Amino acid sequence: MFSTAKIYAVGVGPGDPELLTRKAARIIAAADVVCAPTGAVDAASYALSIVADLVDPDRQEILPQVFPMMKKGPELVAAWEEAALQVIERVERGKNVVFITIGDPLLYSTFLYLHRIIVGRRPDIPIEFVPGISSINAAAAAAGLPLGIAGDRIAILPATYEDYELRKTLKEFDTVVLMKVSRVFPRIYAVLQELGLVDRGVFVRRVGSVQQEVVHDLATLLDRELDYLSMLIVRK
Amino acid sequence: MFSTAKIYAVGVGPGDPELLTRKAARIIAAADVVCAPTGAVDAASYALSIVADLVDPDRQEILPQVFPMMKKGPELVAAWEEAALQVIERVERGKNVVFITIGDPLLYSTFLYLHRIIVGRRPDIPIEFVPGISSINAAAAAAGLPLGIAGDRIAILPATYEDYELRKTLKEFDTVVLMKVSRVFPRIYAVLQELGLVDRGVFVRRVGSVQQEVVHDLATLLDRELDYLSMLIVRK
Numbered sequence: 001m002f003s004t005a006k007i008y009a010v011g012v013g014p015g016d017p018e019l020l021t022r023k024a025a026r027i028i029a030a031a032d033v034v035c036a037p038t039g040a041v042d043a044a045s046y047a048l049s050i051v052a053d054l055v056d057p058d059r060q061e062i063l064p065q066v067f068p069m070m071k072k073g074p075e076l077v078a079a080w081e082e083a084a085l086q087v088i089e090r091v092e093r094g095k096n097v098v099f100i101t102i103g104d105p106l107l108y109s110t111f112l113y114l115h116r117i118i119v120g121r122r123p124d125i126p127i128e129f130v131p132g133i134s135s136i137n138a139a140a141a142a143a144g145l146p147l148g149i150a151g152d153r154i155a156i157l158p159a160t161y162e163d164y165e166l167r168k169t170l171k172e173f174d175t176v177v178l179m180k181v182s183r184v185f186p187r188i189y190a191v192l193q194e195l196g197l198v199d200r201g202v203f204v205r206r207v208g209s210v211q212q213e214v215v216h217d218l219a220t221l222l223d224r225e226l227d228y229l230s231m232l233i234v235r236k
Numbered sequence: 237m238f239s240t241a242k243i244y245a246v247g248v249g250p251g252d253p254e255l256l257t258r259k260a261a262r263i264i265a266a267a268d269v270v271c272a273p274t275g276a277v278d279a280a281s282y283a284l285s286i287v288a289d290l291v292d293p294d295r296q297e298i299l300p301q302v303f304p305m306m307k308k309g310p311e312l313v314a315a316w317e318e319a320a321l322q323v324i325e326r327v328e329r330g331k332n333v334v335f336i337t338i339g340d341p342l343l344y345s346t347f348l349y350l351h352r353i354i355v356g357r358r359p360d361i362p363i364e365f366v367p368g369i370s371s372i373n374a375a376a377a378a379a380g381l382p383l384g385i386a387g388d389r390i391a392i393l394p395a396t397y398e399d400y401e402l403r404k405t406l407k408e409f410d411t412v413v414l415m416k417v418s419r420v421f422p423r424i425y426a427v428l429q430e431l432g433l434v435d436r437g438v439f440v441r442r443v444g445s446v447q448q449e450v451v452h453d454l455a456t457l458l459d460r461e462l463d464y465l466s467m468l469i470v471r472k
Contacts, residue, residue, distance in 0.1 A: 011373075013257070021369060022261065023254035071386075106376035107383045115382075129377035131369045133257060137247075140342035141365035146351075147343045148392065150307075155409070156390040173391070 005032075005091045007118065007125060008098045009105040011132015012050045015208030019133045020051065027130060028054045032095035033061040035087060037110050039069045047100040061090075067110055084117035091125050104134040108158070108179070136177055139204035139231055143214050146235065147175050159184060166191050176234045182226035189218060192234065201234045241268075241327045243354065243361060244334045245341040247368015248286045250444030255369045256287065263366060264290045268331035269297045271323060273346050275305045283336040297326075303346055320353035327361050340370040344394070344415070372413055375440035375467055379450050382471065383411050395420060402427050412470045418462035425454060428470065437470045 008027050013019035028034060028051050036048035045064055048055070055062055065083040068075055090097050101109040106129060118125065136156065140147045148154050152174035157166070159180040166188065170176050181188055181203070192198045203215040205227045215221060218232075244263050249255035264270060264287050272281035281300055284291070291298055301319040304311050326333050337345040342365060354361065372392065376383045384390050388410035393402070395416040402424065406412055417424055417439070428434045439451040441463045451457060454468075 016259070018259035018262070019257050019367065021249070021255050021257050023252070025258065026254070104373045104376075104383075106373065106381065108385065108388075112382050112385045127380065129380055131255065131373040131377040133367045133369065134373060137340045137342065137367040137370060137373075140340075141367040144363065144365055145342065146348050147340075148394070149344065149348045151394045151396045152344075153394070153397075154392040156384065156392075158384070158387045158389070160387045161389075 005094045005096050007087060007091060007127045008096070008130060009109075009111045009115065009127060010098050010100050010130040011104040011109070011134075012047050012100050012102060013133040013208060014103055014135045014138040015046070015050060015206070015212075017050050017053060019138065019208055021130070021132065024130050024132060025051075025054055028098055028100065030096070031060060031098035033063055033090050033097045035063045035065050035083070035097060035099040037067050037099075037101065038064050039067065041066050047102050050102070051100060061095075080113045080117055084114045084121070087114065088118060088122055088125065091122075101132070102135075104132045105129050106131070107134050107136075133208075135207050135229075135231065136233075139207045139233060142207050142212060143202045143204055143233065145202050145233055147177070147233070163187060163191055167195065170195055170197060170234060170236075174236055178232040178234070180228065180230065181232045182228055182230050185221060185226055185232075188232065189222060192218070197234055197236065200236055201232050203230065203232050205230045207231075241330045241332050243323060243327060243363045244332070244366060245345075245347045245351070245363060246334050246336050246366040247340040247345070247370075248283050248336050248338060249369040250339055250371045250374040251282070251286060251442070251448075252444040253286050253289060255374065255444055257366070257368065260366050260368060261287075261290055264334055264336065265292075266332070267296060267334035269299055269326050269333040271299045271301050271319070271333060271335040273303050273335075273337065274300050275303065277302050283338050286338070287336060297331075316349045316353060320350045320357070323350065324354060324358055324361065327358075337368070338371075340368045341365050342367070343370050343372075369444075371443050371465075371467065372469075375443045375469060378443050378448060379438045379440055379469065381438050381469055383413070383469070399423060399427055403431065406431055406433060406470060406472075410472055414468040414470070416464065416466065417468045418464055418466050421457060421462055421468075424468065425458060428454070433470055433472065436472055437468050439466065439468050441466045443467075 036045035038045040155173040156177045205213040272284035274281040390411045391409040392413045441449040
């Protein structure tokens with residue numbers, strides 16, 4: 001089947017519509033179809049809210065795609081499969097499809113699951129990735145905290161690790177970025193205390209949104225309910 | 237001394253003017269002074285070339301600042317000192333100063349050296365960081381290579397490390413980003429070969445520029461003169 005249509009995986013940055021790149025803005029505005037991930041059928045898409053000024057439902061198909069908020073399971077795999085087929089079907093009809101994703105599309109994005117499926121089924125469909133400002137870069141900017149200078153080594157760890165792994169990484173790297181720290185924060189705090197690094201950590205919540213918060217005094221976080229979209233940057 | 241002026245450290249992305257954010261574009265266009273780093277007195281500023289469509293020498297002071305291409309030394313420290321004083325002096329005169337930097341201002345940027353000096357001398361001057369697309373995110377996008385999915389761990393290493401450190405990092409992390417690999421490439425290649433990871437590495441040169449090149453067959457690079465602005469992403 002011949003088609004010149006393609007798929008664009010476009011990062012829309014962490015939340016502030018001004019942190020979109022000019023390329024992302026152009027490609028989203030020109031798309032035939034804009035796929036927007038949501039966490040539930042009745043939930044709004046955060047990515048879509050960021051680009052609300054660029055899309056036009058009269059001219060474009062706005063296609064919310066539901067990805068249940070869970071780490072694994074057949075329901076999630078089925079959601080990826082269905083979303084990938086929806087994208088492929090539109091490309092086959094000659095439509096340019098943009099999948100928008102918070103932050104950067106190559107860094108912990110939902111699109112990467114669809115990507116695997118699409119490449120497996122239709123390796124002939126061209127896919128272009130448009131980078132976006134990741135929450136890591138945005139958090140560092142909000143905190144005014146360097147991620148790396150000169151020969152510094154940087155590690156990025158998602159939420160799952162054992163204490164001994166965290167300890168080791170904190171010893172060996174100059175900067176350690178800990179993603180999604182909300183559930184494991186007390187454990188992380190204890191390790192930082194043990195290593196004398198409590199005052200080297202900066203907590204950033206919902207960067208780029210109106211709820212953005214930068215916290216330097218980590219002790220104040222111990223009694224709080226922490227946001228799911230939170231990270232901790234530790235810089236020695 | 238009272239002043240409402242401030243300093244903006246603005247990332248302009250890896251090279252393509254379209255990869256500038258809308259915020260960066262707005263702030264650069266509105267600045268009184270645009271400081272642009274160059275490597276030599278007679279050299280053009282790469283960062284300035286990226287934003288050429290936004291600046292206006294009739295309305296703005298375009299101030300090239302020379303940072304000699306060396307890793308350390310009194311000449312370099314003197315250049316940082318002079319540049320920091322030039323920025324402070326203009327803020328004291330009520331001017332909003334934008335320092336533009338390739339990629340992201342918190343990730344291995346020249347501005348971070350000035351930042352230390354400015355904060356040390358004039359902690360009262362407000363500094364706002366505007367994140368930019370880093371060469372790492374742009375390289376991953378150009379190569380279509382995920383930096384991380386789900387629980388993946390990512391390490392970023394600059395050019396200086398011993399073979400045993402590289403070996404260890406490659407074993408412990410899912411993705412390893414090696415910056416500025418040109419001089420040490422044969423050594424890196426040997427370690428990748430030893431670990432059976434040669435086919436897991438992607439080389440990206442001058443991402444976001446017209447000379448951009450993505451190389452999957454690393455063996456072809458062994459006999460080549462490699463570009464200073466090159467990186468290698470190894471994903472297991």
